[in-house]
Structures are given as C-alpha cells and as structure tokens.
Amino acid sequence: MKIAVLGTGGGARAHIARLGGLGHEVHVGTRDPRATLARTEPDMMGTPPFGSWLADHPGIELHTFTEAAERGELVINGIDSHNAVAALSAAAEQLAGKTLIDYAVPFVYNPDIAHPWPTPWGVMPTLDPCDSDSLAEQIQRALPDTKVVKAFVTQEQDTVVDPKAIGGGEHTMFIAGEHADAKRQTTDLLKAYGWSDILDLGPLVAARGMELYAHMHSAIGFALGFGTHFGIKVVR
Template sequence: MKITVLGTGGGARAHIARLAGLGHEVHVGTRDPKVTLARTGPDPMGTPPFKDFLAQHPGIQLHTFGEAAAASDGLVINGIDGHNAVAALSAIADPLAGKTLADYAVPYIYNPDIERPWPTPWGVNPILDPCDSDSLGEQIQRALPHTKVVKAFVTQEQETVTDPKSIGGEHTMFIAGDDDAAKQQVTDLLKTYGWDDVLDLGPLVAARGMEMYAHMHLAIGLALGFGTRFGIKVVR
C-alpha cells in the first residue's frame, strides 16, 4: 500500500520506519524538501537531521506536502505540528480529498505567557488551543470537508504507537471520527502495528478529550520519570 506521512519529526519517523518495515511504499511530505535535506543540526526537539534518517532508510521518498498527499492511495498520517496543521493541510485539500487522514497532532501553544504556568524540566508546559469547546481534529475536518479525518495515536508516544509490544502488556489505543470505514482503515493499521485493544470513542467531537489527555500523559510521564514509556489500559 502507498501510505503518506506528513512531517519529518521524531513521531513521523516512527511511523515512516515502521510502515517501511511492514512493506508499504512510504511517501513523506515536508514544506520544502530542499530546506529539510539541507539541515545539518538537530531540530528544536533534539531530533537529528532528516537526511541522516533517510540514509538509514533507503527507499523512502521525500516530497512537498501536496506531492506526498497525492502519492497516497488512500491513507495519510498527519504529523504536522498542531500550530501549523490547519493552514498546511488546507493548502493541499485537493490531493487529500476522498482519503483518510489519521491525525495525531496536538494543538499546543508553546511558551505561553500565563498567570499560573506549569513548570517542567524543559520549561513551561504548553497550553492547548483550541480546548473544551473545539478540537484541532474538528478544525481540520471543517477545513477538509472532503477528507475523512480520524483522530488517532494522539494519546501515546508515537514510538509506542508503532510498536505497542515494546513496553509489554496489553494497553488501549483510542480513535474517533465521523466515518466508520475510515476508522476501520485506521484500526486495521493499528492491528498491523501490534495493537489488540482499539477503543472507538465515537464521533470526531471526542477528539477534544483525546487532545486534552496530553496534559495527563505529561503528568504520568513526569511521575514515572521523564522518558519512561508507558501505556493506559481501559478495564471493562
């Protein structure tokens, strides 16, 4: 299958490598491939240059966002940062039309100037915008009415999303969306990644809870020790 991943950060790379390992033809989208390949230092998150990653994964094809979306034969994974996702995806609405977009972006606002900040080892924790009365997933769906948006992967580190067995035990992955066939497509992918427990939360409005869970994920991660990978199990 031809699957597209939009983004070149650490999370996107987890999907790119796993999909390639599963035998898929992987197309990667970035704003400007020449700029991406010219980088020689790590990104703000400390991720090494993408050209180093490509050298370790031959066969991966790098394109502009639009070219990559057009190359997919039905499934696109959105790894564009939440602050820029709506604008970037709106610009490629045509090649995304009719396709399933699995979105794991979180609507973070970094370095917020707020009265009561949440300090973390790397500085003030970002805030969410939108929150409560809207979600990034819903904003993307409104911007792309002809694309089937499925909120998925967002409640977990992407390295764990793509290899859930790596931390042992059975844990739960959540999805939400308004198109049942699209949700099944994403569920099928998750099963190939190794997930046994995929919980459908219903329509895309549930993306609000999924995105807001990012703060709880941080709290648990800090309690366990930053960098510790973990999963959440819904017992029922």
C-alpha cells in the same frame, strides 16, 4: 499500500520506519524538502536532522506536503499543530476522499500565562483550541471531503508503532471520527502495528478529550521519570 506521512519529526519517523518495515510504499511530506535536507542541527526536542536519518532509510521518498498527499492512498498527519490546518488546506484536492489519521496535539509553545507549569524542557505548552473545539475538528471543517480520524495521540509514536514494547501490548488505543470506513482503515493499520485493544470513542468531537489528555500523559510521565514509556488500559 501507498501511505503518506506528513511531517519529519521524531513521531513521523517512527511511522515511516515501521510502515516501510511492513512493506508499504512510504511517501514523506515536508514544507520545503530542500530546506529539510539542508538542516544540520537537531530540532527543539533534540531530534537529529532528517537528512542524516533518511540516509539510513533507503527507498523513502521526500516530497512537499501536497505531493506526498497526492501519492498516498492513506495519509498520516504529523504536521505541527500551529501549521496543520493551513498546510492541509493547501492539499485539500489531493486529500479529497482519503482517510487522514491525525495525531497532532494543538500545543502553543512558550505561553505567557499567570501560572506556568515547569517541565524538563521549559514551560508546559497550553492547548488551543480546547474544551469547545479540537484541532481534529478544525481539520475536518477545513477539509469536508476528507475522512479525518483522530488516533495515535494518546501515546508516544514510538509506542504507537510498537505497542508490545509496553506490557506486552496490554494497553488501549483510542480512535474517533465521523466515517466508519475510515475508522476501519485506521483500526486495520493499528492491528498491523500490533494493537489488540482499540476503543472507538465515537464521533470526532471526542478528539477534544483525546487532545486534552496530552497534559495528563505528561504528568504521568514526569511521575514515572522523564522518558519512561508507559501505556493506559481501559479495564471493562
């Protein structure tokens, strides 16, 4: 299958490499391919420049967001949350009728708030939107002809693409969306990644809880030791 991954950060790279290993034709989208390849410094999370990473992954093609969306039969959104709606809206025609799996968290970095939460990398980002809306719902409203599924967001992406690295894979992945066929397609991809426990939370409004979980996930990670990978299991 031709799969587009929109974004070039560490999470996107996990999907790009795994999809390539599964035999898919992967097209990567970025805002400005020339600028992306010209970067020589790590990003804010310490991720090495994409150009050096790409050199070790032959066969991966880099395009603009719109060009990648056009080529993909299935699209995975890893565009940072502040820019996601605008960038995806610009590719609305290319995304029409397709499944878009969104794993972005609507973080607002360096917030000026009364009671900040200190973390190893600075103040914990706040979430916007939250409670009465979600980034996934905003994307769906902006792209009414696209089938948006919220998934992958409750795990580090390295774990999403290799669930068996944690507890032999005995943990739970959540999905939500309005389109049954798109959720089936997402489930098929998760099974190919190695997931066996996939819990459908229902309509896309459930993305609000999935995105809000980001703070709980961070809190657990700090308690276990920063950088520790872990999974969450829903026990029935």
